[in-house]
Amino acid sequence: xxxxxxxxxxxxxxETDKMGVTHHSNYVRWMEEARVDFLDQIGCGYAAMEAAxxxxxxxxxxxxxxxxxxxxxxxxxxxRVKEYRGVRLFFSYEMQNAAGEPVFTGVSEHCFxxxxxxxxxxxxxxxxxxxxxxxxxxxxx
Amino acid sequence: xxxxxxxxxxxxxxETDKMGVTHHSNYVRWMEEARVDFLDQIGCGYAAMEAAxxxxxxxxxxxxxxxxxxxxxxxxxxxRVKEYRGVRLFFSYEMQNAAGEPVFTGVSEHCFxxxxxxxxxxxxxxxxxxxxxxxxxxxxx
Amino acid sequence: xxxxxxxxxxxxxxETDKMGVTHHSNYVRWMEEARVDFLDQIGCGYAAMEAAxxxxxxxxxxxxxxxxxxxxxxxxxxxRVKEYRGVRLFFSYEMQNAAGEPVFTGVSEHCFxxxxxxxxxxxxxxxxxxxxxxxxxxxxx
Amino acid sequence: xxxxxxxxxxxxxxETDKMGVTHHSNYVRWMEEARVDFLDQIGCGYAAMEAAxxxxxxxxxxxxxxxxxxxxxxxxxxxRVKEYRGVRLFFSYEMQNAAGEPVFTGVSEHCFxxxxxxxxxxxxxxxxxxxxxxxxxxxxx
Numbered sequence: 001x002x003x004x005x006x007x008x009x010x011x012x013x014x015e016t017d018k019m020g021v022t023h024h025s026n027y028v029r030w031m032e033e034a035r036v037d038f039l040d041q042i043g044c045g046y047a048a049m050e051a052a053x054x055x056x057x058x059x060x061x062x063x064x065x066x067x068x069x070x071x072x073x074x075x076x077x078x079x080r081v082k083e084y085r086g087v088r089l090f091f092s093y094e095m096q097n098a099a100g101e102p103v104f105t106g107v108s109e110h111c112f113x114x115x116x117x118x119x120x121x122x123x124x125x126x127x128x129x130x131x132x133x134x135x136x137x138x139x140x141x
Numbered sequence: 142x143x144x145x146x147x148x149x150x151x152x153x154x155x156e157t158d159k160m161g162v163t164h165h166s167n168y169v170r171w172m173e174e175a176r177v178d179f180l181d182q183i184g185c186g187y188a189a190m191e192a193a194x195x196x197x198x199x200x201x202x203x204x205x206x207x208x209x210x211x212x213x214x215x216x217x218x219x220x221r222v223k224e225y226r227g228v229r230l231f232f233s234y235e236m237q238n239a240a241g242e243p244v245f246t247g248v249s250e251h252c253f254x255x256x257x258x259x260x261x262x263x264x265x266x267x268x269x270x271x272x273x274x275x276x277x278x279x280x281x282x
Numbered sequence: 283x284x285x286x287x288x289x290x291x292x293x294x295x296x297e298t299d300k301m302g303v304t305h306h307s308n309y310v311r312w313m314e315e316a317r318v319d320f321l322d323q324i325g326c327g328y329a330a331m332e333a334a335x336x337x338x339x340x341x342x343x344x345x346x347x348x349x350x351x352x353x354x355x356x357x358x359x360x361x362r363v364k365e366y367r368g369v370r371l372f373f374s375y376e377m378q379n380a381a382g383e384p385v386f387t388g389v390s391e392h393c394f395x396x397x398x399x400x401x402x403x404x405x406x407x408x409x410x411x412x413x414x415x416x417x418x419x420x421x422x423x
Numbered sequence: 424x425x426x427x428x429x430x431x432x433x434x435x436x437x438e439t440d441k442m443g444v445t446h447h448s449n450y451v452r453w454m455e456e457a458r459v460d461f462l463d464q465i466g467c468g469y470a471a472m473e474a475a476x477x478x479x480x481x482x483x484x485x486x487x488x489x490x491x492x493x494x495x496x497x498x499x500x501x502x503r504v505k506e507y508r509g510v511r512l513f514f515s516y517e518m519q520n521a522a523g524e525p526v527f528t529g530v531s532e533h534c535f536x537x538x539x540x541x542x543x544x545x546x547x548x549x550x551x552x553x554x555x556x557x558x559x560x561x562x563x564x
Contacts, residue, residue: 019337028307029307032307201488296440305436
């Protein structure tokens with residue numbers, strides 16, 4: 001996956017709280033921003049997936065907050081496919097500040113549903129997306 | 142409209158910013174919270190309106206920030222129908238802190254669309270909602 | 283803890299996303315809303331704690347999304363002290379919809395810092411808050 | 424001001440609502456994102472201004488929503504200094520979609536305060552920032 005770039009997020013003023021640092025809820029949103037960008041990069045764009053009638057909601061999250069981040073700082077986010085065997089999909093997230101220090105690690109777990117909310121088999125519904133995810137997993141090893 | 146109650150919003154920690162006060166964007170969200178509550182009170186609930194195939198997007202906003210508000214403070218919000226003659230709908234908003242001091246005034250402007258995004262005549266589509274809005278306007282005078 | 287009430291949150295329109303349900307990031311914010319309310323109830327109010335120079339940032343989160351929630355629905359949130367022995371504090375969260383079905387469970391982990399960001403011993407700094415948390419834990423068993 | 428670039432914002436999934444389009448409150452946040460970027464470009468960075476003890480809260484907003492925007496779309500935002508004579512500062516905002524169609528116009532009004540919340544004269548406190556704003560205004564004509 002040498003050709004994958006990390007996602008960069010510059011902390012917005014409205015993302016800070018009265019503690020003077022980024023509010024912890026925003027990292028969950030950055031996970032999504034970076035995941036959308038990652039899926040684009042591996043040829044499995046989320047907008048296209050939804051247009052094809054498949055949604056992939058978050059069913060689980062794990063978040064570790066290692067260092068605070070502040071307004072105007074740029075956070076580098078690396079997303080990888082952590083686990084995927086067709087039904088459940090896990091992404092891992094590593095976030096670093098400009099000094100290269102880890103600020104956050106996380107995992108998100110997803111399932112695949114039809115627009116009507118029924119579980120679907122991605123391999124049947126969207127074989128290309130399924131293949132892209134498997135390859136992303138393979139190359140990661 | 143003597144039977145109308147004001148809407149109360151307690152400022153959440155995640156709504157503050159590094160200045161130590163509520164971020165200005167949240168008042169726009171509180172306008173919506175209070176508007177939804179107001180529409181319920183006058184018998185023109187927004188969820189029911191959407192279920193009937195009508196959406197009422199915001200097309201304009203005016204906001205005046207008079208005093209900051211802080212975490213854990215309760216803000217009292219009064220919503221009124223400012224103008225309505227069938228096509229465009231204007232709400233006014235007055236927000237006060239616990240000391241009764243004004244903290245914010247605003248106006249929102251709305252149109253009515255079908256689920257497909259076409260302009261509709263509310264009186265034809267949802268005569269009860271149209272009547273409720275006209276009465277809210279009347280009684281306000 | 284029979285005298286503790288659950289926290290109620292009515293889903294706001296701005297908390298929904300294009301899937302038609304509540305965006306998952308908002309549950310993290312509701313955890314905070316409910317936690318602030320819970321701390322008030324056990325006599326360990328967060329605003330007072332901060333006024334006394336102590337902050338309690340989130341250092342970890344676990345979230346399980348069990349059922350979607352929708353606009354205008356009221357979510358009942360039960361918070362409990364899951365673990366506390368003086369340094370790290372864990373809260374558990376159970377969220378139910380109006381039908382009493384579980385929609386979300388979660389855990390948040392917190393530390394205690396001075397305003398300057400240094401780790402502190404809550405028992406020394408704020409003995410009353412420390413006691414309130416221990417009692418909340420005790421009574422839970 | 425030929426050397427100024429517009430600010431680009433790609434619509435995030437979490438910024439959409441159940442109507443399937445961007446929730447209107449987010450444009451207020453994009454105004455801030457674009458304003459921070461603009462101030463950086465004219466040499467009047469907001470982070471530096473705050474580090475020097477000056478804050479510039481929003482005291483007024485006007486927003487016109489012209490066309491909806493959707494997930495994954497890139498919005499081009501042009502910010503300009505609309506009015507500035509030392510005490511009140513007004514910015515104008517024009518947002519376009521990828522097809523070059525206007526989606527939003529807005530104005531924000533700001534004052535200048537010390538960290539303690541007292542009104543200040545920017546020219547005395549931060550003469551360089553004052554000059555940068557005046558020049559941005561001049562060149563705009």
